[in-house]
Amino acid sequence: MGQILTEKQQASLGSIAREVSLQRKVSVYEADSPAHSVFIVKAGMVKAFQDLSNGRQRVLAFLFPGDVFGLAEDGRYVNSTQTVTPTVCFKIPIDALTDIFLRDSELELQFLVKVTHELREAQRQQIILTRLGARARVAMFLRMLQRRHGNESSRIELAMSRTDIARYLGLSSESVSRAFARLSREGIVAFPSLHVAEIINRSQFDRLARAA
Amino acid sequence: MGQILTEKQQASLGSIAREVSLQRKVSVYEADSPAHSVFIVKAGMVKAFQDLSNGRQRVLAFLFPGDVFGLAEDGRYVNSTQTVTPTVCFKIPIDALTDIFLRDSELELQFLVKVTHELREAQRQQIILTRLGARARVAMFLRMLQRRHGNESSRIELAMSRTDIARYLGLSSESVSRAFARLSREGIVAFPSLHVAEIINRSQFDRLARAA
DNA sequence: CGTCTTATTGAAATGAGTCAACCTCCGTGG
DNA sequence: CCACGGAGGTTGACTCATTTCAATAAGACG
Numbered sequence: 001m002g003q004i005l006t007e008k009q010q011a012s013l014g015s016i017a018r019e020v021s022l023q024r025k026v027s028v029y030e031a032d033s034p035a036h037s038v039f040i041v042k043a044g045m046v047k048a049f050q051d052l053s054n055g056r057q058r059v060l061a062f063l064f065p066g067d068v069f070g071l072a073e074d075g076r077y078v079n080s081t082q083t084v085t086p087t088v089c090f091k092i093p094i095d096a097l098t099d100i101f102l103r104d105s106e107l108e109l110q111f112l113v114k115v116t117h118e119l120r121e122a123q124r125q126q127i128i129l130t131r132l133g134a135r136a137r138v139a140m141f142l143r144m145l146q147r148r149h150g151n152e153s154s155r156i157e158l159a160m161s162r163t164d165i166a167r168y169l170g171l172s173s174e175s176v177s178r179a180f181a182r183l184s185r186e187g188i189v190a191f192p193s194l195h196v197a198e199i200i201n202r203s204q205f206d207r208l209a210r211a212a
Numbered sequence: 213m214g215q216i217l218t219e220k221q222q223a224s225l226g227s228i229a230r231e232v233s234l235q236r237k238v239s240v241y242e243a244d245s246p247a248h249s250v251f252i253v254k255a256g257m258v259k260a261f262q263d264l265s266n267g268r269q270r271v272l273a274f275l276f277p278g279d280v281f282g283l284a285e286d287g288r289y290v291n292s293t294q295t296v297t298p299t300v301c302f303k304i305p306i307d308a309l310t311d312i313f314l315r316d317s318e319l320e321l322q323f324l325v326k327v328t329h330e331l332r333e334a335q336r337q338q339i340i341l342t343r344l345g346a347r348a349r350v351a352m353f354l355r356m357l358q359r360r361h362g363n364e365s366s367r368i369e370l371a372m373s374r375t376d377i378a379r380y381l382g383l384s385s386e387s388v389s390r391a392f393a394r395l396s397r398e399g400i401v402a403f404p405s406l407h408v409a410e411i412i413n414r415s416q417f418d419r420l421a422r423a424a
Numbered sequence: 425c426g427t428c429t430t431a432t433t434g435a436a437a438t439g440a441g442t443c444a445a446c447c448t449c450c451g452t453g454g
Numbered sequence: 455c456c457a458c459g460g461a462g463g464t465t466g467a468c469t470c471a472t473t474t475c476a477a478t479a480a481g482a483c484g
Contacts, residue, residue: 130341
């Protein structure tokens with residue numbers, strides 16, 4: 001959920017941040033539990049999700065290095081988070097953070113900018129979630145991952161599971177599977193292994209993924 | 213997109229805010245244009261939307277009195293806004309706002325809280341947009357309007373058009389029509405006129421609308 | 425009062441969900 | 455090192471809700 005902080009800001013936070021290392025598939029915090037800390041991903045990957053009443057799970061965001069998460073509402077976390085891969089996070093007590101905000105208005109503004117940016121991402125996500133077919137959603141998802149990883153290489157790492165992708169895109173895992181298969185069949189994207197995607201036909205891919 | 217500011221905060225902003233009156237269906241600002249001001253709705257209603265490449269339009273949010281909009285990214289607005297009804301807005305130059313933030317860290321924090329809250333709303337919206345049938349989406353939409361209007365009365369004003377509702381819920385306008393018709397047929401909600409809804413069977417309605 | 429936009433309704437088609445079977449990968453322990 | 459077992463992934467057949475297309479009706483506005 002967000003943009004990276006500058007190194008200067010990370011340093012500024014470093015004094016109060018504690019570094020925590022987590023294995024894969026480990027819970028960082030649970031929804032509705034008291035919010036004591038804010039986190040910043042240093043390395044690895046985290047997913048933010050919500051368990052729905054029908055037993056299903058909705059993935060709200062994947063969090064990459066530099067992303068902030070754990071900003072609470074009314075002192076409680078509003079969603080659950082879990083590591084996807086082994087992950088290192090900065091953990092910042094909320095009290096200390098608000099203290100810093102009082103002195104460092106600039107840093108606070110950065111957080112505001114960051115949250116604003118996350119809001120945009122969520123709105124973009126809303127667009128993806130409707131009025132787009134399964135293969136277009138998958139294409140946009142791949143494009144998003146590509147962007148997040150910075151490199152413009154046609155090779156994309158897919159650390160998360162197919163079911164998590166489905167839960168993020170609002171599709172059944174079967175539909176995701178079929179969309180992957182179709183992209184592959186059409187020669188647009190190849191999948192050398194389960195966790196790697198490679199864009200073959202860039203123009204076709206862009207046309208699909210540039211729907212929003 | 214958001215929560216209301218306290219009166220004190222509105223007063224604090226009043227010194228630099230200019231009041232603008234707009235007729236209905238008038239553009240407030242266009243996506244990608246330089247962002248000079250932030251707006252707060254004083255009275256009326258505004259929609260935030262994005263025009264998609266396929267010529268369609270996606271409504272991202274409806275803005276009510278107290279809501280803030282126009283927080284930009286990279287100095288440019290990221291979506292377009294247009295009044296739905298005749299509207300009065302406070303218009304605040306961004307430069308002046310950031311100046312105030314430097315002196316009033318508390319106010320800045322309020323903005324942060326507000327944007328965080330909007331992010332939650334957007335995420336909730338994401339859940340509504342998938343895995344929910346058309347009538348459930350419409351029911352949740354009506355419940356949202358009811359909440360925003362404050363009153364717990366069973367009478368709900370629908371200032372926006374059916375097509376805008378459709379664009380907000382990620383449905384075709386025909387599906388919205390059918391969902392309304394079905395709710396009416398089932399005796400759950402009545403529609404005395406195009407722009408008024410009245411909840412008849414509260415328990416049934418709540419069961420539908422409380423899906424998320 | 426007429427015209428233009430917006431809303432409703434019907435019939436048909438499309439695409440995603442579900443259920444169920446099968447396969448593949450990976451970690452585990454023999 | 456290989457065999458096993460289980461979780462996650464793929465594929466097919468079927469169902470059903472929503473979209474689309476098309477025609478009609480109702481509001482809004484001059």
